[in-house]
Amino acid sequence: MASRVTIHIGTPKSGTTYLQTLLFGNKRRLAERGVLLPLDKADDHALAAIGMRNGPDDTYAERWEGMLAEVAAWDGPAIITNEWFGMAGPERTGEAVRRLGEVGEVHVVLTARDLVDQVPAAWQETLKLGDSTQIDEFVDKLEQEEFRWGWWDIDPAEVLARWAPFVPAERLHVVTIPPRGAPSDVLWHRFARACGLRPEWCSTEVKFARQSLSVEAARLLQLAGPRLLAAIDATPPPWNGPRKWIQSHLSHGILLNHRGGRITMSSERIAEVRARSVRSSAAIEASGCVIHGDLADLTSSRLPDGATHPDDVPDAAVLDLALDVIAEQLGRARKVANRAQVTQKPRAEASRAVPRTVAPATRLRRALGRARRAVRGD
Structure with missing residues (x-):
């Protein structure tokens, strides 16, 4: 006891x-x-x-x-x-x-x-799950x-x-x-x-x-939230899909690495x-x-220098961050594809050692399945 x-x-x-x-x-x-x-x-x-x-x-x-x-x-x-x-x-x-x-x-x-x-930090967490509520509305x-x-x-x-x-x-x-x-x-x-x-x-x-996300990253997530959720819902995901993909993969995996300004309210x-x-x-x-x-x-918190309301983040700053994210995502996708090719090569060589006939439609279906699993990281 x-x-x-x-x-x-x-x-x-x-x-x-x-x-x-x-x-x-x-x-x-x-x-x-x-x-x-x-x-x-x-x-x-x-x-x-x-x-x-x-x-x-x-x-x-x-x-x-x-x-x-x-x-x-x-x-x-x-x-x-x-x-x-x-x-x-x-x-x-x-x-x-x-x-x-x-x-x-x-x-x-x-x-x-x-x-x-604490409130701006809590608001960030809603963005990491695909919400798009403006901070003052939050x-x-x-x-x-x-x-x-x-x-x-x-x-x-x-x-x-x-x-x-x-x-x-x-x-x-x-x-x-x-x-x-x-x-x-x-x-x-x-x-x-x-x-x-x-x-x-x-x-x-x-x-x-x-x-903690930068104010630029928070603004990007706020604007993209509905589209991110729509992309995940197409899977469909388990109950923790947004936590896995938007929070873990995008927010923590990529956006946290980009420094920027701090968040404030009106x-x-x-x-x-x-x-x-x-x-x-x-x-x-x-x-x-x-x-x-x-x-x-x-009761003694003071706003840090450079704190910005998310609505005041320039569109150019959001676009610049989005371009970095796209480039990083493409690089990750390429690494996943390369790993999949390395994994599949021994299997392909083994299959050639035993002659067999496979219908073209079956080969295409299997190839699409492998590609889908590779992208998902399964």
């Missing part, structure tokens, strides 16, 4: 990917010190979070149950981490704390970021319950309020994201202490991919979001939870 179960619940775009990369990059080292990261990888925690949120009839409920079983069998502290846990409603949150409480003392860790920085949509993103999962005070009824204040931990320019390991040190870890137990020399939206950050910070302080960092971090 675990002595302590720490569940890191987000919020989204608050350093979660960095922290998860660091934790799983040190999974073995943590285990040597008696700390469990259940299941195999970070994606497993994401699927377990879906199962937890949606209940026992969900496709991924077994992943959540498997996580609980592994934690229950562990003799020592355990850490669970995924921002999708923070999206659960009160009923599922209460049930999760009850189940976790059966196997250990439950601590909840919430990473919180200044909303003026802020308005955060009030809508049916919208995938909302204040209910971005505003740290709202997320904390759904967990506070089930966990004592002394076991609720809020880790503030340090301001831009702070040493890279400050967040890790704050988070480690909130999880009951010694920061030096983990190596911070872990490869971490940058997640001055009106900045004022609205800043006011919400102030209210959120006050609510967190009033909750009596344990603060790791400084609540001033949630």
Whole structure:
């Protein structure tokens, strides 16, 4: 039975990917010190979070149950981490704390970021899935319950309020994201202490991919979003098709490599979001939870030099980036085709060694199938 179960619940775009990369990059080292990261990888925690949120009839409920079983069998502290846990409603949150409480003392860790920085980062993520909403309209949509993103999962005070009824204040931990320019390991040190870890137990020399798009890349995705989705839908894709193709292949695989300006909102939206950050910070302080960092971090963001509203990006800059993307995509397609030819050559030589007659239509169909698989990377 675990002595302590720490569940890191987000919020989204608050350093979660960095922290998860660091934790799983040190999974073995943590285990040597008696700390469990259940299941195999970070994606497993994401699927377990879906199962937890949606209940026992969900496709991924077994992943959540498997996580609980592994934690229950562990003799020592355990850490669970995924921002999708923070999206659960009160009923599922209460049930999760009850189940976790059966196997250990439950601590909840919430990473919180200044909303003026967090909202543009969240907007980027919608573009990576093919959405084309303008950034100021995105802020308005955060009030809508049916919208995938909302204040209910971005505003740290709202997320904390759904967990506070089930966990004592002394076991609720809020880790503030340090301001831009702070040493890279400050967040890790704050988070480690909130999880009951010694920061030096983990190596911070872990490869971490940058997640933020330039304003030019964001504008390109915004304009191309509907066409990208249409191209994927022609496959048809599985449920995670946009995540695989637009996010992983195009956004992270290509666009993140192109540097450019930072993203900002209109001055009106900045004022609205800043006011919400102030209210959120006050609510967190009033909750009596344990603060790791400084609540001033949630209200002190300043726009970096050169920050640009996406609507103000010149068309020429978008076109220039699009041309680079086309060239890079063509180069990748050629490499895939070359690898396919190398793979197919031994097969072709072997087939010539055994004479046989194949109808032309059959040969054409097989060739098209090979080409299609090669392009898809199957």
